[in-house]
Every structure is written in C-alpha cells, then in structure tokens.
Amino acid sequence: MNLSSIKGPADLKKIPRAELPALCDEMRKAMLKRTAAHGGHVGSDLGFLEATVALHYVFSSPVDKIVFDVSHQAYPHKMLTGRMEAYLDPAKYDSVSGYSEPSESEHDHFIVGHTSTSVSLACGLAKARDLKGEKFNVVAVIGDGSLTGGMAFEGLNNFAEQGGNGIIVFNDNQMSIAPNHGGFLGSLARLRETKGADSCNYFRALGLDYMYVDDGNDVNALIDAFGKVKDIDHPIVVHVNTEKGHGYRFAVEDKETWHWSMPWNIETGKPLMEFGENVHDRTAEHLLAMMKDDPMLVVINAAVPSFGGFKPGRRARAGKQFVDPGICEEHACAFASALAKGGARPVWFVASTFLQRAYDQLSHDLAVNSNPAVIVVCAAGLSAMNDVTHIGFFDIPMASNIPNLVYLCPTCEREYFAMLDWALKQRERPVVIRMCGAKESGAKVESDYSATGSFSVTRRGSKVAIFGLGNFHALAMETAELLGKDGIEATVVNPRFAGDVDEVLLKELSKDHALFVTLEDGVVAGGFGQKVAAAASSLGVRTIVKGAPKRFEDRFDPEELMNRCGLTPGQIAAEVVSAMKA
C-alpha cells in the first residue's frame, strides 16, 4: 500500500475495509521507524492506531472535530490528515510537532499537551455548534490515565448535562505513563470483564450514555462501533479496550519504559544513546536511604515517577512511603499539605509545567496553612528544548509570589541536596525547591536556609553585582570572569530565594555598587529580577533584569534562545560594560 497517496481522510475512505488491517500494519511500521529515529511517544500511538484509522474512516474531519487529550497519541491522526510525509521522509521528521497543532492542519483544533482537557474542549466546541445551529460530530479522545485528573470529571459532568451530540472515545489501555492508579480502576476492570454490562458504571453514574468495544485494536470492529454513534443526538462514551504498545513486542512487554523514548534500535529495543545515573536517580537513592530511618518520609509523584527518579524497583523499595495518586496535581498538593499537618514528611516531585495545575492548592491548601510539605520542581528552563505546552519558564513568577511559600533555587547539585535535607528537617514552612543537577558552582553551600530572603555573596567585588539565581549562578561567575579581564571586579551573589529580596544586602552593596544585574532561568515578568529592580530603585542603583521575555516559546533551540535573550557571558559582560559607561 502506498501510504504517500493518503493526503487526507478522503483518501482513507476510498480504501476497502478488508484492506484496512494491512494499512494499519504499514502505518505502524512507518510510525515506529520515525519515532525510533526521532524519539517521541511510543506506546499510546501504537495502541490507538486502529482506533484513529476507524475514526477517520467513519467521521469526516475537519467538519467533524476530533479533540485528543494530551495529544501525544495523535501521530496516526497526523499521518491521515495531510502530514504523512512527516512520518515517511526522514528529512521531514521535524516538520510536525509531537502534539496536536492547529498551525499544521485544519484537522487539529487546539494546541494541547497537558492531560484531562479534551472533554472540556469538546464540550465547548459542541456548545458553540449548537448555538449556531450547525450539525457535525464532536469527538473527544481520552485515556484512562487522563481520567484520573479531576478536570476530566468536570468535563464529563458538564457535557452530560449539556446534551447534544458528543462522542467521548475512552481509550482504556490500562496504563497511565506508569501503571495507573485510583479506586475507579476496579470498576473499569469489571466493565472490561463484563464486556460493558456491569451496572456500576462510572460514566452512566455521570449521566452519560455508554458503549463498550472489547477489541480496541480491531479496526473493523471499531468502524462498526463508531458507525453506530455517528450523528448521535446526545453524549456517549465509547469505551475502547486497547493494548498500549500494540504490535511492538518491547512496548507491549514493558509499557512504562515505552511510554516515551529517546531514539532507539527497532530490532533490539536498545536506546541509541546511553545515559548514566542522573540527579533524579541520586535523589531517589538519597531519599530511599533516609526512609530506612524515617517511616514518616513520603515521596509523592503524580503519575510521572521519573521526576523523583522512582523507577519501578525503587517504588517497590519505598513501599508505602511512595504514593502515585494519578495525574492529579490538585489532590497531590493538598494531600502533601495534610500529610505534613499529620506529622509526615512529604516531598512531591513535579514538573514546572504540571505544577501549574496546583496553583490554588499551593496557595489555599498549602501556603495559607503553612504546613511543612516539600515540593521539588523539575524546571527544564531555557536550556532544554521543549514544546510550547511543556515550557519550564513560568514556575518562578507563578510560585514565588505566593506568601509563606519559600522558593529555593540551588546553584548546584550539592546545594540542592543541602536544601532538600534542610527542607525535610524543618517543620515551620512549606518549601519549594527547583531541582538542580549542575556541578559545583563556587557558591557556598549551607545547612540552614531558615533565614528566608537572605542572599549569599559568592565573591565580593565592587561597582557591579551580578545576582545569579539557581542554575544561572554559573553564568554569573563566567560573566564575572570575563569582566575581570576588563578590569571590573564584579560581585557575584547567590540569591538562593527566588521570591524574596535581601534588602539589607542590597543596601550594603549600594554603597559601592552602581549597577545590579539579575540572571534567572525563566521569564522575567513577575520574577526575581523585577523584585531586585524595584528594591534597588530606591537605593539609586540601576538594575539590568535578564531572563526570557514574556512569550510562549515552541520547540526552541536553547542556544538560540539564550543568545536572543542576551544571556551568554559575553553578551552580559558587554551590556555591563556599556551600562557602566552610560
């Protein structure tokens, strides 16, 4: 079969049903080849391939609208909607994003990368359609992992009341990123066992109609099922039992490893690059060692155990001291607050981009209550390529402006562990720490960080002081080195606290400094540097605030971005020299 000839859903519809299984096989091979060379999501795309073919065979996208949850499973959808070449031609592998992307195709309706949103988005599209008096199908695709996020419940609950056409394809592959969690998994299992007949049905309890498809990797069974619900006049859940990793042995046998992968050899299943132990691994081992003496230490990872380094073996070692509550950052944060209140020592590992889900809980459930929970934020920052939906630039303005919450930014791995140890020992306040695996930064590492807002001077010079927050402390040191060659002996400060300003130090420095420079690994808007600038203003010291502009960056080149932000040591030094002359 010539995959290149499929330029859109209309071409797919011309293929006889009997030939569709062969089409799926070829698509699977092409998709695997591309992902193995490029890296990307593996298991969910393999598992949802047949369902995607069936959806496009039955429905008429883009008039009918398909909204994918997370949209990491949208590779087959992209193949069938005008983007096949991106999966066939290695030169075009980079022409598509890893998520749904309206700028690529009219078949994509939203930029999506977080979980549990598709039902709400589909519900809104359906409501707009009904207000206009139009007729088309709105299809939301959502997995069992994504259903653990409360937002999905909210969407289902509202869609059921709203009524009108709505088809929620529930892709039940019995996995989240790692194994899925939650009490509702039992009733999902009973639905599968009874082929959908069990009367205790989560979806029906929410007022939704329901249909079950047992072989969710049988493209023709799926076409029959979707054909029955097409143009339906009310919302229905089509529960599709799929196999994550379907058709690729390694991905079926080890679903967690094959959720997402860096480039690998298809034949052997081995990665092309080997990565050694990293700061995540060392974090997990550090905490496992502490757990031996402290039964109250609890690690929380909401669905992404790798953030804390908790691979399966380590989860087993942690036993009841490891909790994965599902993809539910809101619950995870409040749960951590209550654990701390109850006398436990919780530490929650979370990506910067997913911490966004818990802003209110950070404030209302944790900070207002001042419970000593610890949160370790994995923020890729400017130095690691990211999709626009997963940027790690915004956690400083988001979290550091909340009262009572101490936001610590270590400059190196040793300081990170020192801060983590201190945070877990103290019982007075909630602490957020930005994970850092950098080598020695030259900054002083302390054992007590209880003096919130006290900066540490790494080297004392005069005229210009560079405040290098967290992992940008190294950049401050490099810049100071360069300035030394120009005869400027700059002061370098390790602020440590992202959300507070050391007014005493600033005043002291203002005596023999005319210029402050702040460096932070994130957007400057609402961040650390602007606080320093405001405080320095009354001291008559000028401040240059450096970081990323307030903009969503998509699949950026970190080096290009750092250059664009003027964040290389040479650029910063030149800006300092120029400012000193002004």
Place this chain on the structure above:
Amino acid sequence: MNLSSIKGPADLKKIPRAELPALCDEMRKAMLKRTAAHGGHVGSDLGFLEATVALHYVFSSPVDKIVFDVSHQAYPHKMLTGRMEAYLDPAKYDSVSGYSEPSESEHDHFIVGHTSTSVSLACGLAKARDLKGEKFNVVAVIGDGSLTGGMAFEGLNNFAEQGGNGIIVFNDNQMSIAPNHGGFLGSLARLRETKGADSCNYFRALGLDYMYVDDGNDVNALIDAFGKVKDIDHPIVVHVNTEKGHGYRFAVEDKETWHWSMPWNIETGKPLMEFGENVHDRTAEHLLAMMKDDPMLVVINAAVPSFGGFKPGRRARAGKQFVDPGICEEHACAFASALAKGGARPVWFVASTFLQRAYDQLSHDLAVNSNPAVIVVCAAGLSAMNDVTHIGFFDIPMASNIPNLVYLCPTCEREYFAMLDWALKQRERPVVIRMCGAKESGAKVESDYSATGSFSVTRRGSKVAIFGLGNFHALAMETAELLGKDGIEATVVNPRFAGDVDEVLLKELSKDHALFVTLEDGVVAGGFGQKVAAAASSLGVRTIVKGAPKRFEDRFDPEELMNRCGLTPGQIAAEVVSAMKA
C-alpha cells in the same frame, strides 16, 4: 437547655439522646440569631446542624479528625468545640472566623474556604496516621456542590486506593450556592429515591464503600449511622440527605438567596440594609441586551451566578446563553476557550480567589491557544474585608505574567464596559478584565484596546508621574491634587494593561520626570509596579512601587490596611515629596 455549659464534645456526649433534638433546636435558634445580626452563611449551617451534633456525639474530636469542605457549614461544629460563646454573646460574635481555623481550636485542622478539598486533606491525614501506626477516625465532610469540583473526584479516587479508615460524609442538600449542576445529579437523585440501593453508584464506581441515610436532619438516625461506620477499616461514603436551610422557613423556600446573607430581620426575612442595583446587575442587563442580537454570546458562571449579576430571573432570560457548569473553574476556563474557538463569544465571571483554580487552564488551554474568550475577574482587592482564604490581591501577579493573555484594569465603570464591549468584539486574543464599578475617574475611555501595553496619560505634568492602575487611578488623581498644593504638577497615567509596560511612554516621560510612582490594588510581588520599576531603571528614573506586601491578610480592616501600606493620598504625596528631596 444551657448551651453555655457545652464547652466541648465531652459535654455534648453527656446529654441523653432523647434530648438531642431539643438541643438542635436551641443551637439553631442561637446560630440564626447570631448570623442574622452578623451576616454569614445560612442554609448550609442550618442543614448540617443535626449531622454535626451526631458527628461529635459519635466521634471523639480532636483525636478523631473532622475536615470540613469549604467549611462554611462549620458553625455548629464551632459551637460544640469550645466556641459556643461566639454564637451566644453578641460581644463575641467576631471572635470566630466564618471558616475552620486551627488557631481558634484544636478541633479545626486546616484553614479552608475553597471547595472540593476536604477529601484530599482527609486522605493525607489518614495516610500520616497509618504511617505512624496510630488509630483514629478521619472524617471528611463534603457537599453535593463541592463534588462538582474535579479535585473532589481526585481525592475520592486516591482515598479508595489508599484504603484504611476514612469516613466521607456526603452532605447532599441538593443545592450548590445556586442550583447544582452536572450529569451526576441524576444518579444522586436515583440513590435518594432508592434509599441508596441503586446499582449505578458514583461512589461505588470509584471503589468506595457506601451507606445511605435518608433523613439527614434526624439527629438520632445520624448517630445510628455514624455509629456503624466508626472505626471502620476502609473508606466509606455516608450519603446524608439533608435539607438546606432546615428549620428556617425563608431559607428553605429560597435556598439560593439564603446561601449567604448580610444581616437581616429573623421574623420577616428582610435584610437590614437595602442595596441598590450594582455593577454586577448592570453587567447582566448589558449582556442580556447584547444577547438579543447575538445568539453566540455565552455567559459562564461556575456556581456563583452573582459574580455576573445573573440572578434566577436573568438566567431564565439568558436561556441557553447562560451556562453554570458547577464549581469547576478548570473546566469553565477550557470550555470558554473552546467556545471561542468554535465561534462563540464567551464571557466567564469569576472571583479573583477562585480564578486561582484555573491557572493552568488560563495558560495551557486559553493563552497558548490565543482563543478570544473573555474573563471578568471580580477582585475585591484591598478595599473590601475578606477572609484569608478569599483574598482578591493575587490575580495581577497570577494572571498578568502569562503571555498572550491581555489583562485590562479599568479605572471606572464606564471604562469597564468599554473594555468589555471591545473584548467581546475582537477575535484575536483572550482578555481578562478586572470588574470595576467606580464612578468617573477622569481617565480617558476609549473604544479600542488592541494596542496591548499602551498606557494613557490622564494629565501631563512633570518631575513625578503616578501610574494609577485600575481602581487605584482615583488614588493617583487625589494624590496629584495634593501634590499640586505643594507646587508639584504630577503626571497621572492610566496604565490600563496590568501585565505590560509602555516602554515608549516611559522613555518619553523620562525626559522630564525623575520619579515614577505605581499604585496597584494587590500585592506588589510579581505585579505591575515591579515591571515599571525594572523598565524605568534603565532610563535612570527612580520608581516607588506601592501596593500590598506579599502576605496573607485575614479579615483585615481595609482602612487600616491601606494606611499600613502607605496608600492614602496624604501618605503617597508625603513619600513623593520626601523622595524628590533625596
């Protein structure tokens, strides 16, 4: 019965069961009297009174821990846990907060004011208990309104998997703040109709055990039920069918009006103060008039219709163009984004404190996608007393640092409506508007706000420029008046945009201004003024940033707070004069 003699749960337990109904009657009278004089939540406290007496009769607080959701129904709990005098002695009415408050009593475990959190908090307390190997009961109280928030689903789902003792008292009063919403209400109704026997059970689908109590206002029936689940070894939901407003005719007959009330006359049910039409009412009428010509205009209010002025009659007039999806800000925000994508004109009304629930959706679902949804934020700011859980100080740093999202702060009601009209007309960007009902501010009102970050000069002076953001523009004008008396002709700027800086204007002003003063109605950390300070720094202009400090304020006196922040015209003028001399 002498209510004063009940100093704690131990005193309650001495009362014979036969006398408890009489106790409830007396507590109800006292509670009503206090609330009528003081103002506060009405219906939920009346409805949950018997259940509270039963809980304290059966369980042993504070060893057994009761966690209230929202905790606006905790008045009877406070009466029974050492705070009876606050409900009997008018001089002590103010000695307790309206929510659970650990600083008042060891029977309160969290400061709580937002919904849907109690199950997560209880789950965390239970986990800490189990890690310690202790034995006691953990009880979460949650209402049917709060269950519409997805976080409650997350908590239930995790608690079911966690296991161990946990009692979730589901207070089903068939109301949210206004009528409750969502598809799951049908199955709740069937559970009530079948006395809990219906097999399609939401809670059982989540893996939880379940029990039903039909007369949730029969204190002895409740004692029997709670006695059965005390010391249970797994989580169970006790579904209690209560009547909101029980025992007070007016509150039973009009549950929405009596959810919360300002002081009123108990006999007549009439408020002691009459309030005329306000900006919320005028907003609703304005939008209802627009709806006549625009079937695509949709008003969204997540459970608190009063924010948009949508009282019952107006909701009926809006018909399908009004949506209350339940207490679910996450869904509401993504739903609004999708409505806008689908060609509708959505406007979502939300309190500053509840917008916090949707930070990720503001960013990921709305701003990344740049859909033209409109959000009107009701931010009480510094000028209206608030509980610490409901402060409206943080929306500027929270929302204005998100790219693509335009954050508009009108200075008066006329400018607010101009901004609202513009926001609903344009199709390029998501817009957040801070509702403002202030009288004419002297600021220019435009019809086009598409030039993001362009400030407007209200009066042009020299030397000092005062940037009065939103409702603080009036303060800037008053300060300028005062300065005029000192011979300083200050410039007054209406920034309009909270999240951006007009670099061109700042540069122009820097030619004949040496001092900028920024005034904003919220915390300065991460806010508007710090942006101006950072931009002004490179122009050699000093900036004084004024607003609230980064601190949670609880039940504050607005006048005292404004004074403490140095935000009176006299204080600001004095600070300016002093700075001009420096």
